[in-house]
Amino acid sequence: MTNGRKTCRSGQACEPRSLGEAIYCATFHSEAEARTVAERMGVRYSYLADAANPDRDGQQFQARLLVPLMHATGNLAPLAWLARAMGGVFVRTPDVTVEHDDVRRAFLEATREIGEDAGDIERALADGVITGEEARQLEVQIDETIAELVSLKATIRKKAGVPPLQAVVGGDRRR
Helix, strand or coil, rough: CCCHHHHCCCCCCCCCHHHHHHHHHHCCCCCCCCHHHHHHHHHCCCHHHCCCCCCCCCCCCHHHHHHHHHHHCCHHHHHHHHHHHCCCCCCCCCCCCCCHHHHHHHHHHHHHHHHHHHHHHHHHHCCCCHHHHHHHHHHHHHHHHHHHHHHHHHHHHHHHHEEECCEEEEEECCC
């Protein structure tokens, strides 16, 4: 489901039901106006507006433009949707600064999240049934735990002086 731009940007993010809706959200609900996004991507605004419209069958958004769209907008809704469609979750590796205690702090935060998840799972199982709403809440909490673990991983890499993982772009794999 997509919300209006103002609603999406004010904290009630869209919950796309399709890749088309995710592309629409990234194109029209990001900080930059769609015309600026088109310029950054090097495509005509008219193409972008048509291709990003999930209700338009005649013009399809080209897969090769997904990464440029997300770079131009900073909106990763298409990537998050693709991850969910494949049964996964996307968590962006955070930028971290490392002091001597940061690894320990990140580890403790991740284990705290896991402990909270355990308590919430036990409460949900207390009556022998996990409702749809309980499942949705647990899913959100577990995604937050995954994010904490990814942050821990990034903190450890930074402390070790290992560069952050980079995407494969144009056949160039940077690690």
